[in-house]
Amino acid sequence: MRTLKNLGRLIVITGPSGVGKGTLVRLLLTRHPEWYLSVSATTRDPRRGEIDGKDYYFLTKTQFESMIEGGDFLEWAEYAGNYYGTPRTQVEEHLNQGHSVVLEIEVLGARQIKETFPDALRIFILPPSMTELENRLRKRAKDSQAVIELRLKRAEEEIATSQEFDWQIVNEHLETALEDIESIILSTVDYQNH
Template structure:
C-alpha cells in the first residue's frame, strides 16, 4: 500500500483554520484529521476526542517526557500538541492526514516529518483578524490583545512554509487548499 502524506495547516489564531478544515472534510471525507491535545478548557460545544484531547498540565508534560508528541508548544498560557501514534498509523495506511496546529508546532514538524506539506493560512489583514477574534466572543480583552501580538510575530515566519494562502473568500481559499493537497 502506498504511504500517505502529512498536511500541516497553520496560521494565527482567528484566521479561519477550523472553518477551512471543517469545509474540507465535508468535501473530502477520506481525509483524516488528527486530533490535538491541549491543556486549555473546552469551549462551548467542543467534544473530548473529537475537537481536542483535553488534558491537565501534568498529563501533557508526561506525554512530552515520553516522546508521545510529534510537536508541542505553549500558546496563550496553555499547551497544545499532536499525539504521535495515530498520525503515524494513518500515514502508514496510505491516508492523507491533516494537522491543524499553531505556528511554532507547525514549523517544528519539518524535523520529524521533512516530507510534510506545510501550509500557512494568512488573514486578509490584521484588522480583519482582530474582527474575527472579537466576533468569536470566546476570549477576554487581554487574551485578544495577546493573540494579536502573537499573530504579528507569526506572520513574520510565514515565508518559511511551503505554501501560503489568504483566507479572505472561503470558497477561493478552499479551492486553493484542495489544489495544494491533491496535487502530486
C-alpha cells in the same frame, strides 16, 4: 527524521489564531472524508460545545507534561498559557496505512513538523489584514480583551514566519481560500494514491 515515501501524505495547515483554519479544515474534510484529521491535545479548558476526543483531547498540565517526557507528541507548543500538541500514535498509524492526515496546528508546532516530517506539505493561512483578524477574534466572542491582545501580538510574530512554509493562502473569501488549498493538496506529487 521520517520521510513519507510509500506512506500517506502529511498535510499541515497553520496560521494565527482567528484566521479561519478550523473552518477551512472542516470544509476540506466534508469534501474529502477519506482524509484523517488528527485530533490535538490541549491543557486549555473546553469551549462551549467542544467534545473531548473529537475537538481536542483535554488534558491536565501533569498529563501533558508526562506525554512530553514520554516522547508521545509529534510536536507541541505552549500558546497563550496552555499546552497544545499532536499525539504521535494515531498520526503514524494512519500514515503507515497510506492515508492522508491533516494537522490543523499552531505555527510553532507546524515549524517543528519540518524536523520530523520534512516531506510534509505545509500551508500557512494568512488574514487579509491585521484589522480583519482583530475583527474575527472579537466576533467569535470566545476570549477576553487581554487574550485577544495576546493573540494579535502573537499573530504578528507568526505572520513574519509565513514564508518558511510551502504555501501561503490569504483567507479573504472562504470559498476561494478553500479551493486554493484543495488545489494545492490535490496537485502535490504522489497524492493520487492517497
